Amino acid sequence: MFMHNKKLMYTVRVGEPNPALATLMLEQFGGPQGELAAAMRYFTQGLAESDPGRKDMLLDIATEELSHLEIIGSIICMLTKSTQGKLAEGDEEVAALYADITQGGESHTHAILYGGGPALVNSAGVPWTAAYIDTIGDPACDLRSNIAAESRAKIVYERLINVTDDPGIKDALGFLMTREIAHQKSFEKALYSMQPNFPPGKLPGMPDFTDVYFDMSQDGFDTAGEPADADALDRGPWNTGPEWTIVSDREAQAAVDGGDGTATVKLTAKEKKTAKNFATRTASDPGSDPTTGADLGAGPGAGATKKTRELVDADAE
Structure with missing residues (x-):
């Protein structure tokens, strides 16, 4: 009330x-x-x-x-x-x-x-x-x-x-x-006053990854814009100390579960056939070079188009 x-x-x-x-x-x-x-x-x-x-x-x-x-x-x-x-x-x-x-x-x-x-x-x-x-x-x-x-x-x-x-x-x-x-x-x-209060929720984190810091910011620059040692730029209590393992190697940052890093799904035979038909119907032809609206309507600032390439080839001949 x-x-x-x-x-x-x-x-x-x-x-x-x-x-x-x-x-x-x-x-x-x-x-x-x-x-x-x-x-x-x-x-x-x-x-x-x-x-x-x-x-x-x-x-x-x-x-x-x-x-x-x-x-x-x-x-x-x-x-x-x-x-x-x-x-x-x-x-x-x-x-x-x-x-x-x-x-x-x-x-x-x-x-x-x-x-x-x-x-x-x-x-x-x-x-x-x-x-x-x-x-x-x-x-x-x-x-x-x-x-x-x-x-x-x-x-x-x-x-x-x-x-x-x-x-x-x-x-x-x-x-x-x-x-x-x-x-x-x-x-x-x-x-x-709630103990424990971290992490939120009931389920614990995966122990292989709760203490890992993935160093994604490499090839850093100092405040003057000059190249600097990335290790000296991104170190702090958020990733240093005995509770952290830093992973800087680019290869080690992918497929961290030990798998091949791909996405898969189990499909029935009918679902596989349908998916294959869809992929075939919508496939691109990398060998084609069709004339598009971007070519036909190209003006200043459009960049290189098929039309400009043809003009360059004609001048070369």
Whole structure:
């Protein structure tokens, strides 16, 4: 059961209307890293959670995210307060009103379609979608995803703080950004309270490959663009130390299972005949050189075509 407290979780003080800034703020209202996406992610995870402690944590944070949605929505409404009235009442000269709602970004779309209200779209006007929710139903996976989501949201808030000089907005955004840190801490604690928590899921990895690093980045260049020893460029804790076996040989990176590296399937006699007929019917003739539309319609920039080769041969004769 949810109850609405009319007091915001954090006081919103906006110095002056700014429709363009309101449009940017929509990113945290209806965007992929926004508060609604976070609330729905944790709420659905919490409903399915079987651990009582994690269930409470997820539902607590989901509820708090809804309060954050209210804060960011209130900021948007305050930033568009003057535009809302002007659009509704039409009490301003056309040119002045047009200037108000076209300050930059998608502010004109925000104003005309949504009346300056906090629409469930991101800052580019893309509608909110449940596809933002990447829950997969395994706590070790979902908690890691939640940690990443909180990290991304913190970065978006940092960027929003950097594009406004309004002290009241900076203060409120700073609070929202800080709560992303607190939630990340809770999710990390919950993750590491599960032992073991890596790898996610029940099945173990194949022991022959869990400690292998395939060195695919060879013939490297340094920061000045000069050729450098690849071994010196791509070494770090992600592939060095006693727990890692590095495979740099190109031949050893193929067919690592010891097989021949081909793809096979068992077919019935009828399926084999059908597959062979299809391959025969669609086979290419490598000895042919047909004239195509690319040859007939070739113009400047088309590169070498059959037509140009014929002209070269004619000149040679």
